[in-house]
Amino acid sequence: MNFSKRTNYICFAVALGGLLFGFDTAVISGAISFVKTQFSLDTVAEGWLVSSGLLGSIIGVFTTGIISDRIGRKKTIIIAAVMFLLSGFGCGFASSFTLLVAARMIGGIGVGMASVISPMYISEFAPADKRGRMVAYYQLAITFGILLAYFSNAAILSASGNSGSELLAEPWRGMFMVMCIPSILFLFLLIKVPESPRWLVEVNRQADAQNILYTVRPKPAADKELSDIENARARTKTASVSLLHPSVRIPLIIGIVLAVLQQFSGINAIIYYGPNIFQSAGFDSSNALMFQVIIGTVNFLSTIIAIAYADKYGRKFLLKTGLTGIIISLILCGALFYTNNTQGILLLVLMMIYIICFAFSIGPVTWIIINEIFPTHVRVKAVTVCTMALWIAVWLVGQFFPWLLEKVGPAFTFWAFAVFSLINLIFSLTIVKETKGKTLEEMDTAFVAPH
Missing domain, CATH: 1.20.1250.20 (MFS general substrate transporter like domains)
Structure with missing residues (x-):
């Protein structure tokens, strides 16, 4: 079994939460002027549209702190991915400014959840000698998401004058809808991502943790890592x-x-x-x-x-x-x-x-x-x-x-x-x-x- 390839796949898949994070925060820069014109926004409403995403992020951070220890890392990541997908569709088909703000807030919740859970999951899964590199995948994904938003905004703007489609006639809708593509890819890749072994030990599922570690480490290294996790848990519980x-x-x-x-x-x-x-x-x-x-x-x-x-x-x-x-x-x-x-x-x-x-x-x-x-x-x-x-x-x-x-x-x-x-x-x-x-x-x- 190629343990390194398996670990890289898992960390890369989870790092895509950073791509959606970067895309969601940058896409508004290209869409805001069109939204402002279409809905006749004053400066207060414009500020609310931008800050609603930030408010959603704060909610997402708090939500992750509450649910991740209860339902596990993987399920929390899946919820964040679903939030991104709902936001992309919601923004693209929003029939009013209120619905657009609500969809932006949902996307912000996904951003907040991803900003906590994605790098944390990677740090818990990566081997010690490669953890820095693998957590850095997350930051790389954020920067790529920002860049992707810039280029997709430019491409949609360029195509908007040559189509009868409503999405292209109103370019901001297409700009937001593009996020659905990486969101669906993210959900698809998460299917083969296992739960964090460290969380499994925390909830007394040592056998499951051991089985997962055997898929990403040689057996002696997996047994030692599991022993270290259990000993550390015993210390912290006692203290x-x-x-x-x-x-x-x-x-x-x-x-x-x-x-x-x-x-x-x-x-x-x-x-x-x-x-x-x-x-x-x-x-x-x-x-x-x-x-x-x-x-x-x-x-x-x-x-x-x-x-x-x-x-x-x-x-x-x-x-x-x-x-x-x-x-x-x-x-x-x-x-x-x-x-x-x-x-x-x-x-x-x-x-x-x-x-x-x-x-x-x-x-x-x-x-x-x-x-x-x-x-x-x-x-x-x-x-x-x-x-x-x-x-x-x-x-x-x-x-x-x-x-x-x-x-x-x-x-x-x-x-x-x-x-x-x-x-x-x-x-x-x-x-x-x-x-x-x-x-x-x-x-x-x-x-x-x-x-």
């Missing part, structure tokens, strides 16, 4: 481990800080407001949109670096290298805006450097670390807290970035992101511990707080 336990306290701080500072580096602001940034730099609107596609492509390709090196050089090395590049590029971008030297190619080059550094460091590594540092007994609850912190940070950046651009200008906005990235670098060097090659069970004692 009554909770989110306030010393063995969880430091990892929880690390997870929350990394999640928040990932967003405070400004990545979503640059991806979503890229055209506005380039237009404020003096580029025309068609070039600005082209640059956003370039940014999406570079983001996708650079994430492959994390897949190649997260397990070879370690998480801290990628964080240190990437954050250094992020800080330098943000400072120099701010300097270009401050001195009004934004007309040349240098601004684009610096933004590409920023995207590259983000894509191989805090983008995927944050997800990797969050999903590997907690004991199985509290993993869902702890990852839910960290993911909620990330979504709150997403909301804060989305709310205040336009205000910062208007009130203090792009130069000081970039420098603010640089300051947060510097804090992240210092935190990563001094507090974050290297987790490369450690089993999830070894994490139980790796972060015990000093007494």
Whole structure:
């Protein structure tokens, strides 16, 4: 049996939750102007359409924290996939603005559930020496989903003038409907995905866990892993481990800080407001949109670096290298805006450097670390807290970035992101511990707080 191929299939299939995550969050950028015109939306209604997805994500995160430990990881992932499918159909055939918002919220619930359960499942299933690479599949899928949304939006817009179809006559419907295709593929691939062995042990189904491990590991390695899982469960049960336990306290701080500072580096602001940034730099609107596609492509390709090196050089090395590049590029971008030297190619080059550094460091590594540092007994609850912190940070950046651009200008906005990235670098060097090659069970004692 090819154990490696089987494990890769499982982790790849589950990582597709990230593709739907990325697609759902990016597709609105191409559809919003058409929806605004068709339903005569004012700024409040437009903001509600965009933020309804975020509200759904928050609901999805909470839902996952409640149900995943009860019904299992696989069933939770399937529910998220169904939410994506319902959202695609619901948005595509929405007959009113209210139904469209409801469908967007359903998609947001799927995004929130996927953001918790997909990388967590992968971390529980992947072998220790390949866990970083396999969890990075999830971030790669997010970047590909964003890129897919850009290209599908452009293709539908191009075809919309040459068809009598209602979906193409109203391009935004087709833009949303495209998500049904990867959603159906996701559901199909999940058929052959087993339940997480670690969850099965948690609910006293050791025999089922053993049988699954035998399909993805050689028998001696499977028996040892099962023994380690059972011993770790016995320790945490005896110690009554909770989110306030010393063995969880430091990892929880690390997870929350990394999640928040990932967003405070400004990545979503640059991806979503890229055209506005380039237009404020003096580029025309068609070039600005082209640059956003370039940014999406570079983001996708650079994430492959994390897949190649997260397990070879370690998480801290990628964080240190990437954050250094992020800080330098943000400072120099701010300097270009401050001195009004934004007309040349240098601004684009610096933004590409920023995207590259983000894509191989805090983008995927944050997800990797969050999903590997907690004991199985509290993993869902702890990852839910960290993911909620990330979504709150997403909301804060989305709310205040336009205000910062208007009130203090792009130069000081970039420098603010640089300051947060510097804090992240210092935190990563001094507090974050290297987790490369450690089993999830070894994490139980790796972060015990000093007494």
